[in-house]
Amino acid sequence: xxxxxxxxxxxxxxxxxxxxxxxxxxxxxxxxxxxxxxxxxxxxxxxxxxxxxxxxxxxxxxxxxxxxxxxxxxxxxxxxxxxxxxxxxxxxxxxxxxxxxxxxxxxxxxxxxxxxxxxxxxxxxxxxxxxxxxxxxxxxxxxxxxxxxxxxxxxxxxxxxxxxxxxxxxxxxxxxxxxxxxxxxxxxxxxxxxxxxxxxxxxxxxxxxxxxxxxxxxxxxxxxxxxxxxxxxxxxxxxxxxxxxxxxxxxxxxxxxxxxxxxxxxxxxxxxxxxxxxxxxxxxxxxxxx
Amino acid sequence: xxxxxxxxxxxxxxxxxxxxxxxxxxxxxxxxxxxxxxxxxxxxxxxxxxxxxxxxxxxxxxxxxxxxxxxxxxxxxxxxxxxxxxxxxxxxxxxxxxxxxxxxxxxxxxxxxxxxxxxxxxxxxxxxxxxxxxxxxxxxxxxxxxxxxxxxxxxxxxxxxxxxxxxxxxxxxxxxxxxxxxxxxxxxxxxxxxxxxxxxxxxxxxxxxxxxxxxxxxxxxxxxxxxxxxxxxxxxxxxxxxxxxxxxxxxxxxxxxxxxxxxxxxxxxxxxxxxxxxxxxxxxxxxxxxxxxxxxxxxxxxxxxxxxxxxxxxxxxxxxxxxxxxxxxxxxxxxxxxxxxxxxxxxxxxxxx
Amino acid sequence: xxxxxxxxxxxxxxxxxxxxxxxxxxxxxxxxxxxxxxxxxxxxxxxxxxxxxxxxxxxxxxxxxxxxxxxxxxxxxxxxxxxxxxxxxxxxxxxxxxxxxxxxxxxxxxxxxxxxxxxxxxxxxxxxxxxxxxxxxxxxxxxxxxxxxxxxxxxxxxxxxxxxxxxxxxxxxxxxxxxxxxxxxxxxxxxxxxxxxxxxxxxxxxxxxxxxxxxxxxxxxxxxxxxxxxxxxxxxx
Numbered sequence: 026x027x028x029x030x031x032x033x034x035x036x037x038x039x040x041x042x043x044x045x046x047x048x049x050x051x052x053x054x055x056x057x058x059x060x061x062x063x064x065x066x067x068x069x070x071x072x073x074x075x076x077x078x079x080x081x082x083x084x085x086x087x088x089x090x091x092x093x094x095x096x097x098x099x100x101x102x103x104x105x106x107x108x109x110x111x112x113x114x115x116x117x118x119x120x121x122x123x124x125x126x127x128x129x130x131x132x133x134x135x136x137x138x139x140x141x142x143x144x145x146x147x148x149x150x151x152x153x154x155x156x157x158x159x160x161x162x163x164x165x166x167x168x169x170x171x172x173x174x175x176x177x178x179x180x181x182x183x184x185x186x187x188x189x190x191x192x193x194x195x196x197x198x199x200x201x202x203x204x205x206x207x208x209x210x211x212x213x214x215x216x217x218x219x220x221x222x223x224x225x226x227x228x229x230x231x232x233x234x235x236x237x238x239x240x241x242x243x244x245x246x247x248x249x250x251x252x253x254x255x256x257x258x259x260x261x262x263x264x265x266x267x268x269x270x271x272x273x274x275x276x277x278x279x280x281x282x283x284x285x286x287x288x289x290x291x292x293x294x295x296x297x298x299x300x301x302x303x304x305x306x307x308x309x310x311x312x313x314x315x
Numbered sequence: 316x317x318x319x320x321x322x323x324x325x326x327x328x329x330x331x332x333x334x335x336x337x338x339x340x341x342x343x344x345x346x347x348x349x350x351x352x353x354x355x356x357x358x359x360x361x362x363x364x365x366x367x368x369x370x371x372x373x374x375x376x377x378x379x380x381x382x383x384x385x386x387x388x389x390x391x392x393x394x395x396x397x398x399x400x401x402x403x404x405x406x407x408x409x410x411x412x413x414x415x416x417x418x419x420x421x422x423x424x425x426x427x428x429x430x431x432x433x434x435x436x437x438x439x440x441x442x443x444x445x446x447x448x449x450x451x452x453x454x455x456x457x458x459x460x461x462x463x464x465x466x467x468x469x470x471x472x473x474x475x476x477x478x479x480x481x482x483x484x485x486x487x488x489x490x491x492x493x494x495x496x497x498x499x500x501x502x503x504x505x506x507x508x509x510x511x512x513x514x515x516x517x518x519x520x521x522x523x524x525x526x527x528x529x530x531x532x533x534x535x536x537x538x539x540x541x542x543x544x545x546x547x548x549x550x551x552x553x554x555x556x557x558x559x560x561x562x563x564x565x566x567x568x569x570x571x572x573x574x575x576x577x578x579x580x581x582x583x584x585x586x587x588x589x590x591x592x593x594x595x596x597x598x599x600x601x602x603x604x605x606x607x608x609x610x611x612x613x614x615x616x617x618x619x620x621x622x623x624x625x626x627x628x629x630x631x632x633x634x635x636x637x638x639x640x641x642x643x644x645x646x647x648x649x650x651x652x653x654x655x656x657x658x659x660x661x662x663x664x665x666x667x668x
Numbered sequence: 669x670x671x672x673x674x675x676x677x678x679x680x681x682x683x684x685x686x687x688x689x690x691x692x693x694x695x696x697x698x699x700x701x702x703x704x705x706x707x708x709x710x711x712x713x714x715x716x717x718x719x720x721x722x723x724x725x726x727x728x729x730x731x732x733x734x735x736x737x738x739x740x741x742x743x744x745x746x747x748x749x750x751x752x753x754x755x756x757x758x759x760x761x762x763x764x765x766x767x768x769x770x771x772x773x774x775x776x777x778x779x780x781x782x783x784x785x786x787x788x789x790x791x792x793x794x795x796x797x798x799x800x801x802x803x804x805x806x807x808x809x810x811x812x813x814x815x816x817x818x819x820x821x822x823x824x825x826x827x828x829x830x831x832x833x834x835x836x837x838x839x840x841x842x843x844x845x846x847x848x849x850x851x852x853x854x855x856x857x858x859x860x861x862x863x864x865x866x867x868x869x870x871x872x873x874x875x876x877x878x879x880x881x882x883x884x885x886x887x888x889x890x891x892x893x894x895x896x897x898x899x900x901x902x903x904x905x
Binding site for chain 2: 060107110111114115117118120121122124125126127128129131132133136246249250253257286288289292293295296299300301303
Binding site for chain 3: 186
């Protein structure tokens with residue numbers, strides 16, 4: 026029983042990271058109906074930026090916050106400069122742009138920071154008081170940070186005028202223009218927020234999976250799967266999906282197939298769920314107007 | 316999704332420089348064919364090998380284009396069918412001594428079956444969800460190939476080595492040249508078949524499902540059957556490509572069939588031009604040669620250049636997409652339309668959803 | 669005195685296809701102008717062209733300011749409220765959120781609060797349903813919401829595209845009555861596109877008749893109402 030609970034809680038911990046990535050994906054998806062496949066590499070690059078700041082002597086939390094700010098600005102810039110020219114292009118052309126971005130970020134990280142695996146500090150000390158039998162201090166702290174991120178994002182969208190404007194722009198750009206919302210900038214803001222959410226995921230993951238240019242590949246996949254599992258048009262469903270995927274992955278690895286095939290098992294289960302419920306567990310059923 | 320579609324098989328009466336467009340098309344075809352026949356005789360061994368790969372990838376891209384370009388089902392996992400094709404060949408040659416050329420159709424039909432079977436549950440999935448499912452397929456395949464239980468068949472992580480075949484019947488060709496012509500000989504009828512399929516009723520059914528599945532169903536198209544069949548045929552093509560690829564490279568290993576391969580295929584059909592036969596060829600040229608150029612460019616920039624080729628590749632890809640969002644074929648069509656000056660009967664219809 | 673809204677030789681295109689072939693139109697400050705015409709005449713396109721929602725050529729001036737090169741959201745910020753055909757409600761948001769969005773560009777919180785009250789006075793049903801999801805409202809209520817949202821902009825000019833569309837006659841009467849009140853009491857000028865010519869001519873001071881992208885008639889509402897050919901073609905008697 027203890028072992029089982031351990032797997033579940035561990036799964037929740039990794040699930041928190043997947044949930045952050047899922048949130049980042051949904052933020053962009055809602056506004057553009059595109060999945061940003063480069064999200065993982067952007068997050069990884071942001072984590073390297075944080076690492077560099079810490080190496081330069083900045084204490085952890087200031088580096089963390091500064092990285093969030095830089096990621097946000099970077100996300101906005103990328104949307105305005107790289108993505109904007111493609112807003113009338115075919116969907117698959119945008120997908121190729123994402124693939125291009127992915128390659129660029131991945132190689133740039135390798136080029137600037139080399140492929141040597143680096144350690145990334147965790148702000149949650151090894152012996153901290155909030156470590157329990159089931160969760161290490163880092164895992165606990167990481168879940169708290171993830172939840173804090175989610176609460177902040179929720180509050181932003183629900184209670185601020187700008188959040189409302191962003192929601193409106195995502196749902197109905199034409200009508201949004203008719204109330205004076207600058208839809209283009211709302212998109213850019215969405216990318217900025219997504220980049221920041223991704224950075225949080227990266228910085229929380231790095232102490233566990235170690236910092237190297239390919240660290241986010243699997244995490245992106247799980248984030249994507251979690252987002253779809255929860256229903257990609259529903260941010261909170263997507264987040265829940267992320268947590269579920271984390272637990273699923275751990276249980277599959279621990280009880281069903283062992284570490285080698287746990288990716289396979291998790292994916293088979295997820296795809297199986299999607300075949301049964303094509304719009305995800307909490308998504309709006311896709312009703313099509315004829 | 317926004318896809319440029321062409322109303323197929325309508326007589327085109329527009330003219331450029333005194334010749335009709337279809338005549339120009341034929342000239343292009345003949346020129347390309349002539350070039351293709353001559354290449355292995357004046358190119359180096361390595362370049363011949365590269366052009367052989369172009370042919371192989373063109374077959375794979377033709378398969379993916381049938382599914383994604385003409386039928387609108389996005390697959391991020393065609394690398395899996397390529398891998399299956401390659402492994403079927405490798406295992407048959409290695410374990411049962413079947414001659415390499417006989418394994419090619421076997422690989423094709425195995426993939427046809429797998430693709431058709433995959434197509435069934437895939438019917439329930441649309442767009443993004445299908446993308447995830449195929450992405451999962453692509454990720455999972457190397458893992459299964461590496462799995463210890465199957466290692467005695469698949470060679471595990473190390474993979475399987477194959478001998479490079481020599482030209483048969485004492486033909487005066489070296490191994491590279493022979494393989495080149497073999498692949499070309501397989502590619503040409505496959506392209507011809509694809510072209511005919513696309514122009515036929517089935518092809519129109521495929522396109523109608525892509526553009527408006529509900530309307531297609533109300534007109535009596537059996538969407539489930541067509542979609543699954545398209546998946547199967549698409550896998551068939553890519554499986555054959557994988558089999559040929561395995562023979563040409565002489566080596567199969569799980570890590571050569573990572574998700575990057577599937578992404579390259581997708582990039583290939585988009586750069587080449589969705590829903591076009593020629594697009595497969597242009598895409599294959601891009602996929603084989605551009606990473607090489609990226610390498611060369613990064614060598615010019617020197618030091619620590621190990622990582623940079625992919626960054627340059629990414630930049631080139633974005634630049635190409637910016638200049639030609641509808642791919643090479645799309646751009647050629649636009650240029651042709653502009654040169655002609657008037658919108659002829661064959662118009663480009665942009666469909667947005 | 670120059671008109672509040674003026675267009676001169678306005679052309680509009682959907683892609684390469686021209687839909688408006690050089691239209692001149694004026695809306696006087698404080699007045700209500702009706703834009704009549706059959707289906708496909710280009711009435712909706714004209715409203716869209718004013719708001720830069722379609723490719724256009726020619727001159728558009730609002731409050732004596734040229735609108736060249738401005739984007740839709742910038743035109744709106746100048747004081748043009750557009751109630752589009754199909755209403756354009758944010759169906760997944762609540763009534764209240766829809767109204768708040770109408771006031772998105774305004775900084776004067778106190779006046780916005782007053783406008784909320786005013787809008788609920790015109791349309792008490794909206795107050796009852798303020799926390800309801802806008803997509804669940806009836807057609808008439810969504811039309812009220814669409815008009816209210818445009819009013820929350822505190823616009824000088826209201827563009828209304830087929831406000832009577834799909835509504836029961838009693839509801840339409842109500843809405844038109846309220847439009848007249850808004851025009852009189854708040855001095856909001858209006859340009860109303862309507863297929864229902866009778867209603868529109870009763871409300872408007874001035875009217876234009878559009879036929880396949882060209883203005884074929886213009887004049888006071890009474891004159892147009894009295895015109896033989898208009899009566900036969902559009903008023904049905």
